[in-house]
Amino acid sequence: MITIYSDDHRYQNAQAELIDGKLLPPYENPRRADAILSHLQQSHLGAIEPPKSFGLDPILRVHDAGFVNFLQTAWAEWSAQQGNHDALPLTWATRTMRHDRIPETIEGKLSYYSFDAGTPISSGTWQAATTAVNVALTAQERITQGAPSAFALCRPPGHHAARDFLGGYCFLNNAAIAAQAFCDQGADRVVVLDVDYHHGNGTQAIFYDRPDVFFISIHAHPSQSYPYFLGFEDEIGQGKGEGFNRNYPLRIGTDWLTYQPVLAEALQQIQQYHPDALVVSLGVDTFEKDPISEFRLTSRDYARMAAAIAQLNYPTLIVMEGGYAIDEIGQNVVSFLRGFEGLS
Ligand code: OKP
Ligand code: ZN
Secondary structure, X not given: OEEEOOHHHHHOOOOOEEEOOEEEOOOOOHHHHHHHHHHHHHHOOOOEEOOOOOOOHHHHOOOOHHHHHHHHHHHHHHHHHHXXXXXXXXXXXXXXXXXXXXXXXXXXXXXXXXXXXXXXXXOOHHHHHHHHHHHHHHHHHHHHOOOOEEEEOOOOOOOOOEOOEEEOOEOOOHHHHHHHHHHHOOOOOEEEEEXXXXXXXXXXXXXXXXXXXXXXXXXEOOOOOOOOXXXXXXXXXXXXXXXXXXXXXXXXXXXXXXXXXXXXXXHHHHHHHOOOEEEEEEOOOOEOOOOOOOOOEOHHHHHHHHHHHHOOOOOEEEEEOOOOOHHHHHHHHHHHHHHHOOOO
């Protein structure tokens, strides 16, 4: 399988995230993609090629123009006012507060366009986030040109980013932008299967009222895990999209024995939908030793998961999302890709 990759991911290299009441070095850091790349290079799975540039148009098919402009200019505005350290929001509009007024100041806009304080904007964020989109779109293009599958080795991840807000280490929704590109190039039905530990609230929200993109996610139960406020079983889509959203929340401690039948059920749902293309949001933070997550999958389980997905035999774009166990992230991703190719 071909991999698309760019060193530009290293531009997202922030100083700190706010997590567990502490300002800590970001879990979502350049070592993640570097480790995956070095494992891939040793595994002889296929060519590793650079992305093309697709500009802003495919991004604006998914994201709000005001939000995209904010992302593009946030660092310049923030650093002019605050100095050369990461931008982090501290205030959000919750119940009884207004969502219809966009603040004028950078601090206010940062709050308006985000939903957590774990997603720092720094000098290279725009460069890294737009390159991640180009990586996903280049891999997507390979599939439209006839490749049966392709791997977008991108970071920062994307699945928590919605039409007009960032959060959960995500700025632009790489997988959603690629899914939309399939639609714009003639696909009638696209599935996004999200196997990251965390619910892909951004991707779900983007496609929630649409029947042409079916979002299916297996993730930690939002009663117990981030992002807490989306990802429940009763979220089935709305309007014309009713019936085309499916969530499988699982409890803390879930292992392959529990995960496997749920995956089988999700794959059955996909088959009944007859998609033209499949986008997999691949998070390997379901791993037993992940430092911020609480499932118990093993490295071998990723090969089993991928083999089951590959059996569906749809053109499949695999987009990198989470996974924070740096020492094993490379072996886990390679295990998935080898399993997908029917190797063991
Ligand atoms: C991004 B992706 C855990 C706090 C979690 C943010 C997690 C973002 C995950 N105590 N903070 O889905 O892997
Ligand atoms: Zn995750």
